[in-house]
Amino acid sequence: MAEAVESATTEARGVAFELDRIEMADDDRLEVNGRWFGVRGRRFIRPSLTLLADEEQRRLLADLDHKPWAAEDGQPWQATFPYAEQDGEWVEAELNVAPDITVTLPLPGASRGRRRRPGAASRPAAASRPGTAASESTRTESRRSHAPSAELVKARRELQRLQREVHRRDGEIAELSTELEKRGAKLEEISGARDAAREAGQAAAEERERLTRARGEALASRDQVAAERDAAAKASEEALRLRDAALAARDEALAERRAAVQEREEVAARLAGALSAQEAALAQRDEVIAERDEIIAERDELLGQRDDALRARHGVVTARERVVAERDALQATIEQLRSERDEVLASRGAALVMRNAANAPPAYRREGNRWLHFLPALVVLVIALVAALALHII
DSSP: OEEEBSSSSSSSSSSSSEEEEEOOOOEEEEEEEEEEOOTOOOOOOOOEEEEOOOEEEEEEEGGGGGGGGGOOOOOEEEEEEEOOOOOOOOOOOEEEEETEEEEEOOOTTTTOOOEEETTTOOOOOOOOOOTTTHHHHHHHHHHOOOOOHHHHHHHHHHHHHHHHHHHHHHHHHHHHHHHHHHHOOOHHHHHHHHHHHHHHHHHHHHHHHHHHHHHHHHHHHHHHHHHHHHHHHHHHHHHHHHHHHOOOOOOOHHHHHHHHHHHHHHHHHHHHHHHHHHHHHHHHHHHHHHHHHHHHHHHHHHHHHHHHHHHHHHHHHHHHHHHHHHHHHHHHHHHHHHHHHHHHHHHHHHHHHHHHHHHHHHHHHHHOOOGGTTHHHHHHHHHHHHHHHHHHHH
């Protein structure tokens, strides 16, 4: 039969959880199935299951297979928790689905001789699985009656606790009765044993009261832990908000990075084009350099030829200067010779004139023109003067 479990916190009044089953699945997961009531409009966080023992506890987070864990009134609800280490020391578990919603659940087999925390009342595990006639009838009645009230849940839990206490007392009484039957002859000893049993019952009652006080203290401590857990949940929500902001910043950074990568690819393409142009320019430069080398070689050859021509020209100029000097000297010699010739010719002409005059007959001298006697001399003199003038000009 499904068990109705009231919320363990006081903030969420009227919220109840009807446990269908809590059992191991695949030997490494703890599966919780049930139905929530009074959670209309409520938002659940990631469920956590805290395992409780005498002096320790362990917190398990639900797998993400059933996310989100939104609950609707009276509808099936499921959460799975990783639980690989089954050491058998846990007594009960606390299921937390919201900062103000925490319920206590019994673990499978926790009521069969396992250690319990001081003041912790045992809860019966779910006895039936979905699919049986009893569970179906129970769910039908639960749907018809909707969510049980908080007082009814408390009454059921107290009734179950009292029944377990009565069963325990009945066992003790049965053991005492057996002992009385075996020792019927020893009435006084049996009476003493009964008195001792009564005293043990009183001691047990006192122990129960002490455990009840310890349970109250444990509940107070659990409330404090719940408050700290609420603060941790708020901090987790703030961390989630910061994570969302970080994710948004990361998306923005990724967009900027994609833009930068695209720009880098464009720059790389332009760079590749520039490199191709550079390679073509380098090839053209190599060709120009080769042509320049050829031109330089031709220029060097022409410069060599020019130097040879200059040396030849210098030799020719030197030879010409030497020839000019020789010519000048020869001209000076010619002028001197001409001058001497002119003088000789002049002297010869004068001598001829004088000889002709001396050889001419007297009758001729008397009858001819006297200017004719001087004509050859004048002609010779004019020729000498013209020759001297020509030589002087040259």
